[in-house]
Amino acid sequence: MTRSIRPVRLAVPDLLGLGLIGLRTRPARAILSALGIAMGIGTMIVVTGIPASSQAALVEELTALGTNTLQAMATPDRDPPAQLSESAVGMVRRIGPVTAASAVANTHTLVRRNDRLDPADGSGLTVLAARLDLLPTINARVRSGVWLTSATADFPTAVLGSVAATRLGIADAPTGRAAPQVMIADRRFTVIGILAQTPLSPDIDRSVLVGWEAAHAELRFDGHPTVIYVQCEESQLEVVRGVLAETIAPERPGDVIVTRPSDALAAKRATEKSFSVLFLALAAVALIVGGIGVANTMVVSVLERRSEIGLRRALGATRRQIRGQFLTESVVLAAIGGLAGTGFGLLTTIGYAVWQEWPLVVPAQAAVAGVGGAVVIGVLAGAYPCVRAARLTPTQALATV
Numbered sequence: 001m002t003r004s005i006r007p008v009r010l011a012v013p014d015l016l017g018l019g020l021i022g023l024r025t026r027p028a029r030a031i032l033s034a035l036g037i038a039m040g041i042g043t044m045i046v047v048t049g050i051p052a053s054s055q056a057a058l059v060e061e062l063t064a065l066g067t068n069t070l071q072a073m074a075t076p077d078r079d080p081p082a083q084l085s086e087s088a089v090g091m092v093r094r095i096g097p098v099t100a101a102s103a104v105a106n107t108h109t110l111v112r113r114n115d116r117l118d119p120a121d122g123s124g125l126t127v128l129a130a131r132l133d134l135l136p137t138i139n140a141r142v143r144s145g146v147w148l149t150s151a152t153a154d155f156p157t158a159v160l161g162s163v164a165a166t167r168l169g170i171a172d173a174p175t176g177r178a179a180p181q182v183m184i185a186d187r188r189f190t191v192i193g194i195l196a197q198t199p200l201s202p203d204i205d206r207s208v209l210v211g212w213e214a215a216h217a218e219l220r221f222d223g224h225p226t227v228i229y230v231q232c233e234e235s236q237l238e239v240v241r242g243v244l245a246e247t248i249a250p251e252r253p254g255d256v257i258v259t260r261p262s263d264a265l266a267a268k269r270a271t272e273k274s275f276s277v278l279f280l281a282l283a284a285v286a287l288i289v290g291g292i293g294v295a296n297t298m299v300v301s302v303l304e305r306r307s308e309i310g311l312r313r314a315l316g317a318t319r320r321q322i323r324g325q326f327l328t329e330s331v332v333l334a335a336i337g338g339l340a341g342t343g344f345g346l347l348t349t350i351g352y353a354v355w356q357e358w359p360l361v362v363p364a365q366a367a368v369a370g371v372g373g374a375v376v377i378g379v380l381a382g383a384y385p386c387v388r389a390a391r392l393t394p395t396q397a398l399a400t401v
Helices: 012-019 021-025 027-064 088-093 162-167 212-219 234-248 263-273 277-304 306-314 319-356 364-391 394-398
Strands: 069-074 098-106 126-130 142-145 157-160 181-184 187-195 207-211 227-232 256-258
Touching: 021 027, 021 319, 027 277, 027 319, 027 364, 069 234, 088 098, 088 227, 088 234, 126 212, 157 162, 157 181, 162 187, 181 207, 187 207, 187 212, 207 212, 227 234, 234 256, 277 364, 306 319, 306 394, 319 364
Parallel strands: 126 207, 157 187
Antiparallel strands: 069 227, 069 256, 098 126, 098 227, 142 187, 157 207, 181 187
């Protein structure tokens, strides 16, 4: 009995060796074809990485404006006047998503630079009793001097908002020498700090802040907060806003006004949803152009190497082996371009982010998609040429010799 002869399957190293023949013999054409793929992949990495880093920087700036912050205050023009309870801050802190809560209270007193000025002239400033945890809750910081502490809050000390410091003519709060003083009511308060501008709470800029206990002792403060500042998990902001009034005043929630989420939150969410569709379209066009270049190279390669194909077919190479050779060449060519483009795109993104001092955000999926996309392009671009090469019979191929 005669046994049917089965064609030998090429091992992977042999297949790679055959696939690299065309690249080694025509390096200039291979480089130009791979360059088309590299441009497309590099463009894709850049147009996803740079906008992502820019977006991260913008999100950080918007977050600093208090996108997770709410304010609650008593409803004005009520008869009798509405007041927030002294325990309101503690009740707010028990809301699950709330991460921080603090408060200020209007002491209804006037501040002057010294006792020689008109007692009725408060320079348009407000004297507020402040809790010690106010600054982190409203994302504020001290520009000069120090903030109130548990040691200084019980004594007649004050911290000025940025506008208040300007109106009172106090440039800084020096350390190591006599600190300036201001008159609040008929009592002298020592200025120990000046705040930087607080975009989130402009009312704080026009205020003089004193300790809660000092306001009790020196200014006859009744202990009822005027404004409660709340920080919560950003994703739960609307939920917290919905229950805040009922938590602060369960009997009369209508006596409490809760500010709507910051406009910065809407901007942040719009930023997170936006995407560079135009740039991605340009990257897709570049990829298509690169794929066409690879396909063109492979078609020309088949035409130029018909004699090689015919000789291999005459020596026993199967159509499957011919297809494998040219498909491997196409995939290797595209993969080289993909790796080069991914490296170029990553380096460009990193360099630009560092130059702009942005957070470095390089989408890992973009890098993986870059190389994977190049391989897919190689398969698609090489599909027709490899099938065409495999269909050549030995006589057809050798007829051109």
